[in-house]
Amino acid sequence: MSSLIINPFKLILRMKKVSFLLLAIAALVMSCDDSNENVLPQQDVSTAQEIDMSNFYLVTDDEELSRTTSSKNSSKNCSSMEVLNRQLKENPGLYNKMYNAELHTRNHTAKGKPDKPGGGGSGGGDTDVDVAIVADNLGVINIPVYVHIVYPDANSISNAQVTSQMNVLNSDFSSTNVDQLPTGTTFENDATDAGFSFSLAGTFRHDNSTSSWGTNDAVKTAYPPITPETHMNIWVCNIGGGILGYAQFPGTKTPATDGIVLGGDYFGVTSGVYGAGRTATHEVGHYLNLRHIWGDGRCRQDDFVADTPTAGSSNGGCPTFPSSSCKSADMTMNYMDYTYDACMYMFTDGQRNRMRAIFTSGGARESML
Ligand SMILES: [Zn+2]
Numbered sequence: 001m002s003s004l005i006i007n008p009f010k011l012i013l014r015m016k017k018v019s020f021l022l023l024a025i026a027a028l029v030m031s032c033d034d035s036n037e038n039v040l041p042q043q044d045v046s047t048a049q050e051i052d053m054s055n056f057y058l059v060t061d062d063e064e065l066s067r068t069t070s071s072k073n074s075s076k077n078c079s080s081m082e083v084l085n086r087q088l089k090e091n092p093g094l095y096n097k098m099y100n101a102e103l104h105t106r107n108h109t110a111k112g113k114p115d116k117p118g119g120g121g122s123g124g125g126d127t128d129v130d131v132a133i134v135a136d137n138l139g140v141i142n143i144p145v146y147v148h149i150v151y152p153d154a155n156s157i158s159n160a161q162v163t164s165q166m167n168v169l170n171s172d173f174s175s176t177n178v179d180q181l182p183t184g185t186t187f188e189n190d191a192t193d194a195g196f197s198f199s200l201a202g203t204f205r206h207d208n209s210t211s212s213w214g215t216n217d218a219v220k221t222a223y224p225p226i227t228p229e230t231h232m233n234i235w236v237c238n239i240g241g242g243i244l245g246y247a248q249f250p251g252t253k254t255p256a257t258d259g260i261v262l263g264g265d266y267f268g269v270t271s272g273v274y275g276a277g278r279t280a281t282h283e284v285g286h287y288l289n290l291r292h293i294w295g296d297g298r299c300r301q302d303d304f305v306a307d308t309p310t311a312g313s314s315n316g317g318c319p320t321f322p323s324s325s326c327k328s329a330d331m332t333m334n335y336m337d338y339t340y341d342a343c344m345y346m347f348t349d350g351q352r353n354r355m356r357a358i359f360t361s362g363g364a365r366e367s368m369l
Contacts, residue, residue, distance in 0.1 A: 151264060
């Protein structure tokens with residue numbers, strides 16, 4: 001099997017971290033065994049040595065790619081993990097920064113660990129794990145937003161479209177969205193108020209004839225972020241390649257590329273199956289340190305959240321409950337899956353804890369407060 005996109009084994013070799021190499025080899029051996037649908041006990045991460053950094057890399061061999069594109073996935077396409085892996089490859093020093101940011105987050109979220117063992121992010125057999133909300137005394141965290149619209153006719157994205165996007169972010173991150181979990185699913189009581197609000201600080205329009213900006217941050221170089229230490233920057237442009245959006249994870253300490261890029265067709269309330277503004281909800285989730293709900297691998301890969309069941313791959317479309325993998329129902333209605341906008345409704349308490357951890361003392365986005 002050859003690697004089509006990113007081979008984590010080769011990347012980790014460059015890291016000169018023998019301990020992580022061993023972990024990565026173990027993860028790869030596990031992931032290459034297709035019969036391995038085993039679920040592992042939830043890690044109680046309290047020391048640096050217990051963070052499995054192999055989870056920072058995509059598992060994208062031919063078989064996996066075929067599996068995710070043919071069986072359950074849809075055409076939804078987010079490149080945040082690919083961008084992170086590229087950044088890690090280009091900047092070896094980033095590894096330690098991400099590691100330290102992850103350690104800080106783990107130490108915070110460990111206070112809300114599951115009330116029963118064996119479930120969740122790195123385990124996943126139990127689909128009804130409860131995680132306690134970690135008290136942080138931060139109240140509702142407001143994030144001021146700058147929007148950069150970059151199109152041949154930058155006025156093609158209206159102020160009303162910008163406002164509609166802000167409204168979706170505000171409702172989704174406070175769990176006041178009108179579409180909520182239907183009763184009768186395993187997760188009907190698991191939607192949570194993540195405790196964030198978003199305020200528009202400014203909209204900047206740039207007429208530019210570039211038809212495809214790609215995911216190499218070229219649009220950010222052309223139109224640099226404004227005070228990314230205190231504001232979330234969103235670029236709206238034609239990314240191309242079928243990519244809906246991508247975000248930069250916190251902890252990279254590379255402010256020049258910090259923020260989110262969204263295709264204009266998926267920005268705000270527009271039309272189509274991805275036209276309800278939830279590509280931004282998903283990408284802001286990444287910006288606030290959430291991983292894809294399936295951990296970008298198979299059952300062995302973790303999204304670092306204890307109350308989201310392990311999934312073997314992404315889900316697309318609008319699945320009928322239950323859509324199962326790894327011996328449990330997938331949380332297809334979570335914003336961090338790849339389902340249609342109308343079929344995702346929720347974050348969990350564990351995701352809330354993870355997002356808010358980066359705003360606590362010493363956290364990667366503490367400067368935004
Ligand atoms: Zn994503």
